[in-house]
Amino acid sequence: MSQIHVTTKINGDTTEYLCDPEETLLDVLRDRLALTGAKEGCGTGDCGACSVTVDGRLVCSCLTLGAEADGCEIDTIEGMADGEKLHPLQQKFLEHAALQCGICTPGILVAAKSLLEKNPSPTEEEARYWLAGNLCRCTGYDKIIRAVMDAAEEMRRAS
Structure with a gap:
């Protein structure tokens, strides 16, 4: 199975990664990009622990494929604070x-x-x-x- 090349913007930074076609955005964020703020609570989109925004829309990253992020802007909890200053x-x-x-x-x-x-x-x-x-x-x-x-x-x- 070939991996998919994705270019996206995460918390304002252009990011590129390779992912498997069935890999969730949550798995990409946590396992490939070391952005571990989003958590897997249920894996079915019922708990909201994995919430991120994609192009300004609130989504469950456990239900979104990593490949779907291509060309999108993603915001995670890691990008919420402004440096040392909390949101x-x-x-x-x-x-x-x-x-x-x-x-x-x-x-x-x-x-x-x-x-x-x-x-x-x-x-x-x-x-x-x-x-x-x-x-x-x-x-x-x-x-x-x-x-x-x-x-x-x-x-x-x-x-």
């Missing part, structure tokens, strides 16, 4: 203790960032609906929603 969502997750074991946190942060890029002023109901595809067994969702809403307010004030 406001990351900072608010720390302040609100909205994370524990870390399996779901990267996917939730990527999903929340996607939400705030599309809707900088979500209601709590909209935030809960948007993040419904991300499952967390440790923190409960209240702290997560509080962190997202607080970050949204801070980001609006800063812009």
